[in-house]
Amino acid sequence: MALSDLTERLYNLRRDRTSGYEKPYKPALLLAIFDLIEKGSFSDNRVFLTDELIQRYRDYIKVVGGPRDTARIQYPFWFLCSDGIWQIFDKAGNLVYNPGDIIGSSPSIKRLRAMMSHASLEHELFEYLQRPAEQALLRSAVISRYFPGQRNLLQALHQQYLQTEPIAAEDPGKYEKDPARSQAFARTIKEVYDYRCAACGIRVRFRELALVDACHLIPFSESFNDHPTNGMALCKNHHWALDRNLISPSESDGSLIWEPSPLLDDRIEGQRPLVQLAGKRILLPRERKFYPAVKSIQWRVTRLARL
Numbered sequence: 001m002a003l004s005d006l007t008e009r010l011y012n013l014r015r016d017r018t019s020g021y022e023k024p025y026k027p028a029l030l031l032a033i034f035d036l037i038e039k040g041s042f043s044d045n046r047v048f049l050t051d052e053l054i055q056r057y058r059d060y061i062k063v064v065g066g067p068r069d070t071a072r073i074q075y076p077f078w079f080l081c082s083d084g085i086w087q088i089f090d091k092a093g094n095l096v097y098n099p100g101d102i103i104g105s106s107p108s109i110k111r112l113r114a115m116m117s118h119a120s121l122e123h124e125l126f127e128y129l130q131r132p133a134e135q136a137l138l139r140s141a142v143i144s145r146y147f148p149g150q151r152n153l154l155q156a157l158h159q160q161y162l163q164t165e166p167i168a169a170e171d172p173g174k175y176e177k178d179p180a181r182s183q184a185f186a187r188t189i190k191e192v193y194d195y196r197c198a199a200c201g202i203r204v205r206f207r208e209l210a211l212v213d214a215c216h217l218i219p220f221s222e223s224f225n226d227h228p229t230n231g232m233a234l235c236k237n238h239h240w241a242l243d244r245n246l247i248s249p250s251e252s253d254g255s256l257i258w259e260p261s262p263l264l265d266d267r268i269e270g271q272r273p274l275v276q277l278a279g280k281r282i283l284l285p286r287e288r289k290f291y292p293a294v295k296s297i298q299w300r301v302t303r304l305a306r307l
């Protein structure tokens with residue numbers, strides 16, 4: 001499996017939303033597992049439910065969990081099976097959970113420990129995690145997608161764990177230019193916007209090609225934020241106009257609308273279509289959780305070209 005496909009899989013973890021927001025459990029467990037693998041535990045791709053893993057997972061939940069989130073590791077440990085991230089084996093080497101099984105509620109930790117021997121990560125994922133560059137990339141992808149606001153804290157936690165000297169701010173270019181990361185972001189954005197420009201609504205698809213671009217609202221080099229709420233699908237023309245601060249998403253009376261730069265003149269041909277976007281609703285994703293974040297919108301509005 002290509003690194004981009006794996007990143008994509010990590011981007012699309014199914015998460016419990018019954019409390020009105022997505023639970024942080026699965027991505028937090030992945031970060032804990034990445035750490036232990038980096039330190040040399042589980043070197044044969046057998047991930048045991050050790051006390052060290054449990055403690056590590058709790059450390060991450062302290063940073064990314066909400067007040068009502070529990071740190072019970074058995075939930076994500078069990079349910080990661082259904083995301084194609086890993087498989088759980090019993091002591092005889094049989095799968096505890098078979099693909100296609102209806103995956104019921106997770107067993108208690110005691111029961112889970114009794115019924116399983118270990119979990120094994122998707123073979124290629126484990127291979128990539130053996131290489132420092134890919135490991136750093138996968139970690140960054142998980143953080144960018146699920147915990148962009150806690151990036152610094154999570155990095156500090158990671159460094160502390162490795163007991164190495166804290167490194168200075170990471171080189172933004174390293175991840176910015178990475179094709180796997182940007183492809184995963186682009187695919188997610190295009191999909192949630194249904195391949196439609198959020199400004200004019202144009203939608204052209206031909207086989208695997210789509211006309212729209214996936215744009216960051218706050219640039220990745222500044223925000224390190226690949227969460228879909230920091231992105232938008234736009235056609236080439238509107239992407240160009242957004243990048244030059246000629247148009248911006250904006251908010252008015254609770255509606256997300258377009259705001260053109262006051263420097264544009266509707267009497268001038270070519271500028272007119274941009275001016276006419278004023279007050280028009282942004283063509284948003286179907287699911288509210290993917291709507292552009294207020295913070296990202298504000299970042300754009302304040303940069304709109306003005307006198």
Ligand SMILES: [Zn+2]
Nearest residue numbers: 197200235238
């Ligand atoms: Zn457009």
